[in-house]
Amino acid sequence: MRRAADTRFLVNEALGLFSRLQTVRSFALGMPMVLAAAVSAPAQAAINAHLARVAFDLRRRLLDFVGWVRSPDSQSLTAEKAQARFVLLKLRFNNLLDQVDIFADVFSQRGEHVTGVFIAGLDALAEDALALPGHYYEPPPLICFVERGHGAAIRRARTRLPGGDDNPVGVIQIPRERMVGSGIASSLIHEVGHQGSELLNLTTTLRAEIDQRVAQGGPRQVGWQLYSRWLNEILSDFWAVGHLGISATYGLMSVVSLPSYFVFRIGTDGPHPFPWIRVQISLALGERLHPHPQWAALAEQWQLLYPTTGLAADKQQLIGLLLGLLPDFAQLVCNHTSPALRGQRLADIMPAAERQPARLQALFGQWQAQPALREQVAPSLAFAVVGQAKADGRITAPQEYQLLTSLLTRWALNRARTYGLPAPMPALARPLLSTNGTHFHSLIPSTHEPRTNN
Structure with missing residues (x-):
C-alpha cells in the first residue's frame, strides 16, 4: 500500500510534465522570419502534425496516469512500481523535446537576416535534386540548416527520431563556411x-x-x-x-x-x-x-x-x-x-x-546575353552552369557569389509565392485542454480524478 505522500509526488510530477507540454506549440506561432525565409508549407504541415500527434498522445497518457494513480486500482502496487511507470512517461517527454530541438535548429535560423532567405533557397535546391523525373518515388519534404565546420549531414525522412517516431521530413545540415558558392x-x-x-x-x-x-x-x-x-x-x-x-x-x-x-x-x-x-x-x-x-x-x-x-x-x-x-x-x-x-x-x-559540359557552357553564354533566362531553369541546373563557368575561368569567385545569392533569393521568393504561410495547426495553436473541456490549470488543485478518453 502506498502512502498519500507518494501518490501526491507522482501526481504532481505527472502534472508538471503536463504543464510543460504547453510549450510545444506550432513553429508558425513562435519563429520570426520573413515570408521568403520560411520552410515550405508541406514541410511545416508535416512537422506540426507530427509534433501534435506525439504531444497529444503523451498528454492522454499523462492524464491516464494521474487518473490511475488516484484510483483504488493502483493502490496494490508499490511506490517503486508506480514510479517505474512514471519514469517511462518522463523519458517520452524528453524524447519529444529532443525532436522539437531538432526542428528548432532549422526554424530559428530562418530569422537570421539574409541567411534565412539563402537557406530557403537551398531548400528549393535540395527538393529539385530529389525530385527525379519519372516518379520513381514520392519525395518527402526537405529542409536545410547551417552548422559550423566543413562537413554536411542528413537526418533522412522516414528514419527514427528520438523515441522511435518516424521523421516526417529530411533535415539537411550544411556547412556555414561554404555559404555561398557552388561548393555548397x-x-x-x-x-x-x-x-x-x-x-x-x-x-x-x-x-x-x-x-x-x-x-x-x-x-x-x-x-x-x-x-x-x-x-x-x-x-x-x-x-x-x-x-x-x-x-x-x-x-x-x-x-x-x-x-x-x-x-x-x-x-x-x-x-x-x-x-x-x-x-x-x-x-x-x-x-x-x-x-x-x-x-x-x-x-x-x-x-x-x-x-x-x-x-x-x-x-x-x-x-x-x-x-x-x-x-x-x-x-x-x-x-x-x-x-x-x-x-x-x-x-x-x-x-x-x-548537364553535359558543352550544354552548360552554352547556357552560360545565353545567360550573358539574356540574364533573365537564368531564373527560368531548375536550381540544380543553375548551380551546374555556374560551377562549370567557374571551372572554365569564365567567372571569378566574387562574381559567382553575386550570381548565386541572387538566384537563391529568387528561388526563396518563388517558394513564398507558391506556398505562402501555412495556417497554424489547430492541435498546437491552442492551450492544452483536459478531456472534460476545462483548461489544464483547473486540474492542479482538483481532488477529483480527471476524466479521460481511451
Missing part, C-alpha cells in the same frame, strides 16, 4: 543523394552485384570489398556529380583538402573512402556521365596536389589496385538496374543529358 551545392546534393539512394534501395541492390565480384576471389577481391563497404557514400557522390557535373568534384576536393596525412589515411572499416581515392572515384563517375577532357585535366591536378610518390609500399599497392578496378566499378554503377529503376540504368535517371 556539392555538399547539399551529396546529402540529398543519401535520401534518394535509400528511397530507391540502391545500396542493397548494387551491393549485391558488387558482392558477386567479391565472391569470385582472386587478387582483386580486396578492392571490390572496399568499394562495397564504401558504396553508400559513393552513391551520394554519384548523385551530386549526376546533377552538378564537374562542380560536384571541385566541391568535394574543397571538402577533403586536408594535410596529406589525412588525405592518405586509409581506413578500411568505415563507410567513407579515404579522401584521395574518393576524389578519384568522383572523377571516374563524372567522366562516365559527362565525357570531356576536363576530367583528365582535373585528375592530373589532383595528382600534383597530392602525389602518391613517397607513400609506403603497401599504400601504393592498395591505391594501384583500387585505380585498376575503378573503370569497371564506374561502369557497374552507371549501368546498374533494379526493380525500383523500372528497367532503366542508374545513369539514365540522372539529368546527365542537360
Whole structure:
C-alpha cells in the first residue's frame, strides 16, 4: 500500500510534465522570419502534425496516469512500481523535446537576416535534386540548416527520431563556411543523394552485384570489398556529380583538402573512402556521365596536389589496385538496374543529358546575353552552369557569389509565392485542454480524478 505522500509526488510530477507540454506549440506561432525565409508549407504541415500527434498522445497518457494513480486500482502496487511507470512517461517527454530541438535548429535560423532567405533557397535546391523525373518515388519534404565546420549531414525522412517516431521530413545540415558558392551545392546534393539512394534501395541492390565480384576471389577481391563497404557514400557522390557535373568534384576536393596525412589515411572499416581515392572515384563517375577532357585535366591536378610518390609500399599497392578496378566499378554503377529503376540504368535517371559540359557552357553564354533566362531553369541546373563557368575561368569567385545569392533569393521568393504561410495547426495553436473541456490549470488543485478518453 502506498502512502498519500507518494501518490501526491507522482501526481504532481505527472502534472508538471503536463504543464510543460504547453510549450510545444506550432513553429508558425513562435519563429520570426520573413515570408521568403520560411520552410515550405508541406514541410511545416508535416512537422506540426507530427509534433501534435506525439504531444497529444503523451498528454492522454499523462492524464491516464494521474487518473490511475488516484484510483483504488493502483493502490496494490508499490511506490517503486508506480514510479517505474512514471519514469517511462518522463523519458517520452524528453524524447519529444529532443525532436522539437531538432526542428528548432532549422526554424530559428530562418530569422537570421539574409541567411534565412539563402537557406530557403537551398531548400528549393535540395527538393529539385530529389525530385527525379519519372516518379520513381514520392519525395518527402526537405529542409536545410547551417552548422559550423566543413562537413554536411542528413537526418533522412522516414528514419527514427528520438523515441522511435518516424521523421516526417529530411533535415539537411550544411556547412556555414561554404555559404555561398557552388561548393555548397556539392555538399547539399551529396546529402540529398543519401535520401534518394535509400528511397530507391540502391545500396542493397548494387551491393549485391558488387558482392558477386567479391565472391569470385582472386587478387582483386580486396578492392571490390572496399568499394562495397564504401558504396553508400559513393552513391551520394554519384548523385551530386549526376546533377552538378564537374562542380560536384571541385566541391568535394574543397571538402577533403586536408594535410596529406589525412588525405592518405586509409581506413578500411568505415563507410567513407579515404579522401584521395574518393576524389578519384568522383572523377571516374563524372567522366562516365559527362565525357570531356576536363576530367583528365582535373585528375592530373589532383595528382600534383597530392602525389602518391613517397607513400609506403603497401599504400601504393592498395591505391594501384583500387585505380585498376575503378573503370569497371564506374561502369557497374552507371549501368546498374533494379526493380525500383523500372528497367532503366542508374545513369539514365540522372539529368546527365542537360548537364553535359558543352550544354552548360552554352547556357552560360545565353545567360550573358539574356540574364533573365537564368531564373527560368531548375536550381540544380543553375548551380551546374555556374560551377562549370567557374571551372572554365569564365567567372571569378566574387562574381559567382553575386550570381548565386541572387538566384537563391529568387528561388526563396518563388517558394513564398507558391506556398505562402501555412495556417497554424489547430492541435498546437491552442492551450492544452483536459478531456472534460476545462483548461489544464483547473486540474492542479482538483481532488477529483480527471476524466479521460481511451
